[in-house]
Amino acid sequence: MNTQAPEAAITAWLATQGDAMIELLARMVNTDGGSYDKAGVDAVGGIVKTFCAEHGIPVETVPGTLYGDCLRATVAGGTALSSGNRQQNIVLMGHRDTVFPKGEPNRRPFTIVDGIASGPGVCDMKAGLVMNLFLLAAFHKHGGAPGPLVGLFTGDEEIGSPEGRRVIEAEARSARVVLNSEPGRPTGAVVTGRKGGVFMAMDIEGRAAHSGGNYEYGISAIGELAQKITAIHALTDLARGITLNVGLITGGQSVNTVAPSAQGQIDLRYINPDDRAEVMAAIAAIVEKSFIPGTKARLTIRGEFLPLTQSPAAKKLFETYQAAAEATGFTAAGEFSGGCADSGFTAAVGAPTLCSVGPVGGKAHSPDEFMVVASMVPRAQAAARAIFGLEAAGL
Secondary structure, three states, X not given: OOOHHHHHHHHHHHHOOXXXXXXXXXXXXXXXXXXXXXXXHHHHHHHHHHHHHHOOOOEEEEOOOOOOOEEEEEEOOOOOOOOOOOOOEEEEEEEOOEOOOOOHHHHOOOEEEOOEEEOOOHHHHHHHHHHHHHHHHHHHHHOOOOOOEEEEXXXXXXXXXXXXXXXXHHHHOOEEEEEEOOEEOOOOOEEEEEOEEEEEEEEEXXXXXXXXXXXXXXXXXXXXXXXXXXXXXXOOEHHHOXXXXXXXXXXXXXXXXXXXXXXXXXXXXXXXXXXXXXXXXXXXXHHHOXXXXXXXXXXXXXXXXXXXXXXXXXXXXXHHHHHHHHHHOOOOOEEEEOOOOOHHHHHHOOOOEEEOOEEEXXXXXXXXOEEEHHHHHHHHHHHHHHHHOOOOOOO
């Protein structure tokens, strides 16, 4: 199959689409879409659906109950290939939700100053969504894809994909490769490895009492929480890449009441998949233990990400992308990230996965989040070239 003509046509067409990409990005950024705002996340999904309809790309909706729907856009590609996993889908993945409170786009609308775009979710990861949409449109328009393309647009990644995970894993089990369009690093690098993460809450029950007149009757849930926090933080092992952080606490009734209840929210990060069970068992033992007699505690897992590890096939995919980046005119090293992403789920079920192939940006989850406008087209072209390079790489 001669892929040179469609490859040249696709990269040339993408070179003309910079303004259209930015226009679409502005509409997405200016549309509310925090993870718990299902209507907002689905409104961003409406922008995805409209773009696909304008380009003749079919979209399937997998409804979400509490969170944003999952959207699955498809573009036909070569299906008569002879060996290996070559009849399986090439997946372009991204999430539509952001971490920001409702109304944030009104407070900080999309802007561009000196080639730097800003606004809530501009790089994490609405720029990646835009890139994926234009990749789908390019292959639909010019053909030449070495296999069917699937654009997967999920709605709850920022809270651990409680509903999206099953959709992601099902898609990944039949994926030839997965390119996750989280933001490219400020250095221009992509991400070849990520930590896993578990997000938990420990709820503690004590007994209320007047803190002056009946102190001895009280059992302080806050006092118990303080000791549990110290014990949990002591599980951190930086040499092994294990970190524990109790990042949110609530509790108590009034300043003059022994606290009847308290809660601490725990963030666990780890590198080695085998370390999860060990640390989780240690956390469970701390939660079960009553440092202050009479307290009770309960541990609840609220969300989880699996680590992104680099398989031999994923290493080939990274090398294929590196070559595509060089052909496009930039260098893409591989970096490890302590952050989590849906790419861990796809890697865990065996799909060769590369993360952070989206446009370059940084300072995500903050008012200073940014995206480098000049990176939008080259990152799209590099992803397209990487897709054309899958055959030669044996992927």
